[in-house]
Amino acid sequence: MYEFSAAFAYLCELKSDKLELRPSIPDEFIAQQTRLIGSENALRLAESLERASPVSVRMNSAKRSSLFSEAELVPWCTTGRFLDKRPEFTLNPLLHAGAFYVQEAASMFLEQAYNAFDETPQRVLDLCAAPGGKSTLWRSLLPEGALLVANEPLRQRAMILAENLAKWGHADVVVTQAYPEEFAALRGFFDVIATDVPCSGEGMFRKDDDARRMWSMANVAMCAERQRKILSDVWPALRNGGWIVYSTCTFNDEENEKNVQFICEELGAEVVPLSIDPAWGIVDTPFGYHFYPHLTRSEGFFIALLRKTSPSGTQKMKIKHRPLVDFPKWLKNNDEFVGLRSCETLITAVRKSIADDVLAVGQIVRCLSAGIAMAEEIKGKKTVPQHPLALALDFDEAVFPRVSLSLDEALSYLRRETLCLPADVPRGYVNVVYEDHSLGFVNNLGNRANNMYPQEWRIRRK
Numbered sequence: 001m002y003e004f005s006a007a008f009a010y011l012c013e014l015k016s017d018k019l020e021l022r023p024s025i026p027d028e029f030i031a032q033q034t035r036l037i038g039s040e041n042a043l044r045l046a047e048s049l050e051r052a053s054p055v056s057v058r059m060n061s062a063k064r065s066s067l068f069s070e071a072e073l074v075p076w077c078t079t080g081r082f083l084d085k086r087p088e089f090t091l092n093p094l095l096h097a098g099a100f101y102v103q104e105a106a107s108m109f110l111e112q113a114y115n116a117f118d119e120t121p122q123r124v125l126d127l128c129a130a131p132g133g134k135s136t137l138w139r140s141l142l143p144e145g146a147l148l149v150a151n152e153p154l155r156q157r158a159m160i161l162a163e164n165l166a167k168w169g170h171a172d173v174v175v176t177q178a179y180p181e182e183f184a185a186l187r188g189f190f191d192v193i194a195t196d197v198p199c200s201g202e203g204m205f206r207k208d209d210d211a212r213r214m215w216s217m218a219n220v221a222m223c224a225e226r227q228r229k230i231l232s233d234v235w236p237a238l239r240n241g242g243w244i245v246y247s248t249c250t251f252n253d254e255e256n257e258k259n260v261q262f263i264c265e266e267l268g269a270e271v272v273p274l275s276i277d278p279a280w281g282i283v284d285t286p287f288g289y290h291f292y293p294h295l296t297r298s299e300g301f302f303i304a305l306l307r308k309t310s311p312s313g314t315q316k317m318k319i320k321h322r323p324l325v326d327f328p329k330w331l332k333n334n335d336e337f338v339g340l341r342s343c344e345t346l347i348t349a350v351r352k353s354i355a356d357d358v359l360a361v362g363q364i365v366r367c368l369s370a371g372i373a374m375a376e377e378i379k380g381k382k383t384v385p386q387h388p389l390a391l392a393l394d395f396d397e398a399v400f401p402r403v404s405l406s407l408d409e410a411l412s413y414l415r416r417e418t419l420c421l422p423a424d425v426p427r428g429y430v431n432v433v434y435e436d437h438s439l440g441f442v443n444n445l446g447n448r449a450n451n452m453y454p455q456e457w458r459i460r461r462k
Ligand SMILES: C[S@@+](CC[C@H](N)C(=O)[O-])C[C@H]1O[C@@H](n2cnc3c(N)ncnc32)[C@H](O)[C@@H]1O
Pocket: 107, 127, 128, 129, 130, 131, 132, 133, 134, 135, 152, 153, 154, 157, 179, 180, 196, 197, 198, 199, 230
């Protein structure tokens, strides 16, 4: 029974009083929340969805910078920071150097799920990963030598995911573009599968008008069904005893609690409790954790940690070994890597200890990137350093001459404009840096320096 109360009537007034520039929050959504969390909370939730979103960032602990060091900490994530206002992030070169990521604070709670693992996972699949907020966090949490497969089925979004992970700089990442069922052939391969599933986006009502416009109970039901299909399709790829991190940015129980129940009962898993501080304002339920914007400084979010109890078996994969190739010795620890040819001309470096896993994944699903894209060979003569190398944590910055850029020059570089370097800078490939953070390469011809920043990554903002 819906609880149509005075609070609900007040909400309707609130909606009609608003300057109607934005689509209003759907009545049925308010009724649904009234049923789920009571009228008082539904009222406070709806009010909070009309307020401005909090601003937060997460620092890349492997690319140290003093930026935002004074900002308030996000209590559930060691590298999260709240900002008082939203700066022009695009015009900060350190964003493009991978020193930080702009991320909604609730998503950073993933760190608490990670802390609940009783052993360190070695193979993690982030199944619905674009644009890469949680993948960059996974990568920061995982130790070196553990493999992260970050996947996104949609091409354009997968390209953005690859870009954001290249900026983050860790070598032990494979970016794939595949649908969940394609991973089933990697039977029992992964220790962890994270499913940050596409959802009805109620938690985004504050930021995203389309989420308001597209919302309906029918859409909620459609999303819930698609989520169950995603989970069922990828299920064989999770090893027995492996972990599922299930999350959505929506509030309703169809896509949250009922799907967690489906995973437990139909697929075979148990919910694992997380430790939370009551002061955080997170709502703890038997099936997972809710972030409500009227209670936490965040958007709406739901997350559950589960452990697989059903058997999956493992399939011993026959790895088709590819010939190793020499790669230019431009890394700090070249001996830890092997060179592989990604396509005819591109040479990548992959950590030796995970090379077989990387090959196994590449045999089953389409890979957009794996390891560090090092160099392009041109007609077997010239070796051109690739942009991801300049952003990689393993890049040996002593190899190429380095030039520090001012803010204006750095922005000009990121817009892919031609630069003019000081006369004493050697000719050839030069690494350009901003505040000690590598931004990329230029080819210095003397009178001008050709900009090697990837065309599709360039910033357009003046
Ligand atoms: C909520 S977003 C992921 C956000 C991301 N995890 C992050 O933190 O930046 C869900 C993603 O799932 C993708 N997706 C859509 N259909 C999918 C499917 N059938 N299987 C897996 N992912 C899908 C969407 O394109 C979208 O990029």
